[in-house]
Every structure is written in C-alpha cells, then in structure tokens.
Amino acid sequence: MAGRQAVKAYLDLVSQACRAMLIFLKHNKIPHTVENIAIRKGQHKTPAFTKLNPMQKLPVLEDNGFVLTESDAILKYLATAYNVPDHWYPKLPEKRARVDEYTAWNHTNTHINTSSIFLHEVLLPCMGQPTNPENFEKVLADLDGTLDKLENMFLKNQPFLCGDDISLADLLAVCELIPTCLSSHGLEMDILKDRPKLLSWRNRVQSALSDSFDEAHSVVYQIREKFTAKLSPC
Incomplete structure (x- = not known):
C-alpha cells in the first residue's frame, strides 16, 4: 500500500x-x-x-x-x-466461489428480510402508519425461512459461513443480524434469540472483529440507548 x-x-x-x-x-x-x-x-x-x-x-x-x-x-x-489475509476473499477458486455464493444470496434474502422487519416494527409506526398484522406475519415467515437456509445451507456445522475462517460473507451477514433497534412495543428485538447455533456464530464473528465492530456500530448503539430511555422508537 x-x-x-x-x-x-x-x-x-x-x-x-x-x-x-x-x-x-x-x-x-x-x-x-x-x-x-x-x-x-x-x-x-x-x-x-x-x-x-x-x-x-x-x-x-x-x-x-x-x-x-x-x-x-x-x-x-x-x-x-x-x-x-486471504481468508476474507480466498484466491482458491472453490473457496472464493463459496463466498460469492453467499454474497449473491445475501441482498435478496438476509438483507431484504431484516429490512422488512425494521420497516414494519419501527419505520411505519414512526410515520404514524400501523403495521398490518397479516403483512407482518408474512414478513416473519419469510425471515424464518431465510434464517433456516442461513443455518442449514451455509453455516451447517462450520465455525463460519464459508468454512473455518471468517470471510466477507460473515461480515455482510452479521451486520444484518445484530439487534440495533427497538420494536414498536419499546422492546429490543433479536431475531436470533431462539436460534442458538446462529447466536454462537454471531458471537464468534463479533469476537473475531473485536473493536472494529463496536466502533462501526457506535451510532446505532447510541440510537438504541436513546430509544431505550424513551421506551419508544419514535
């Protein structure tokens, strides 16, 4: 450099x-x-x-x-x-393809589903628009299906999504799955609370990223604390 x-x-x-x-x-x-x-x-x-x-x-x-x-x-x-380090985006074609496989899938699956949860539980109530219960149930079902695939298709029994080391796939995924907001009921949401395997994976990723993770999330931590103090996301 x-x-x-x-x-x-x-x-x-x-x-x-x-x-x-x-x-x-x-x-x-x-x-x-x-x-x-x-x-x-x-x-x-x-x-x-x-x-x-x-x-x-x-x-x-x-x-x-x-x-x-x-x-x-x-x-x-x-x-x-x-x-x-090579583990982020490996040069070996097979290993690199595994990272590409997840990142291609992430945006139209993990990202769109976690964003939908945020929309229904936080943004719509903040704009004075009540969440439609039927729509929200569908959003939750879609997210559940995505988390099933994340756990069973990608993570399996590996420490990280693409193998034994952290990669770009884990980085993109963990930023989607960290609890950063309150629900419309004033309660912090953690969509992984009933998924111990994914919780353990998320903890490993955060540990591997160390201080850089908390530094990048400082803004959303502040928002969360503000919301907690008011017991409302709005």
Whole structure:
C-alpha cells in the first residue's frame, strides 16, 4: 500500500452495508477517511453526491480517482487490491466461489428480510402508519425461512459461513443480524434469540472483529440507548 493515498469512504452508519465496509477498513488497517452522508437529511440526493453516484445510494468508495459503488463489489475490490489475509476473499477458486455464493444470496434474502422487519416494527409506526398484522406475519415467515437456509445451507456445522475462517460473507451477514433497534412495543428485538447455533456464530464473528465492530456500530448503539430511555422508537 506504499505510495497510495488513503481511500475515501462515503457512509451513513445507520446502513448495514456501510457498517460492514467501515469494519473491513478498520480491521484490516487500510488507510481511509470517512465522508459522512446523512440519508435522513437527503444528502445522498445532492448534485455533488449524485455526480459521484447517480444511483444516489451508499456506500461509495473512492480510491485514487477510482469510484466504486455497491457494498459487495467494494468489499471484494478492497480484499483484492489491498494486502489483507486471504481468508476474507480466498484466491482458491472453490473457496472464493463459496463466498460469492453467499454474497449473491445475501441482498435478496438476509438483507431484504431484516429490512422488512425494521420497516414494519419501527419505520411505519414512526410515520404514524400501523403495521398490518397479516403483512407482518408474512414478513416473519419469510425471515424464518431465510434464517433456516442461513443455518442449514451455509453455516451447517462450520465455525463460519464459508468454512473455518471468517470471510466477507460473515461480515455482510452479521451486520444484518445484530439487534440495533427497538420494536414498536419499546422492546429490543433479536431475531436470533431462539436460534442458538446462529447466536454462537454471531458471537464468534463479533469476537473475531473485536473493536472494529463496536466502533462501526457506535451510532446505532447510541440510537438504541436513546430509544431505550424513551421506551419508544419514535
């Protein structure tokens, strides 16, 4: 990495994908600066940011004039371009394919289902829109099916999703599955509370990531504490 400028990360740490990117940068000591873009303030829709990413989404990486969007692509680029341990994104084709298999599945399964829970239990009540019980039951059923596959298809009896070592798959997944909000009833939700195997996996991942995990989650921890004090998410 000698002679390279620090990469610039455009992030909103309320976003799971943004937290995953920051954890990877910090844990692997990749020189970086952070440009905070507050989605709630519409900063991702400004002309300057739209020029950077016409999709108006986060995260975005800027590396010596090279601009890249989409968290999956960003993490794989960083793992390939910088001197990080091979277990993150293995060079061996079979092992790399296992990581690709999960990351391809993550966005339309783990991510969409955990986001739906957040929408129904937090965002809709905050906007004064009551959650439809039938819709919420379907969301819970979809999530349950996704967690079954996460546990039985990917994790199986391994320490981590793709084998014996932590990888980009675990990083993306754990940021989706950490309890970061309160429900509309003022209670903290943990969607893994009845799944000891996945709970043990999550604990292993957090332990492996050490301080970088808590640093990246500091914003959502503060939000959670604020909500707890008020006994309401709104």
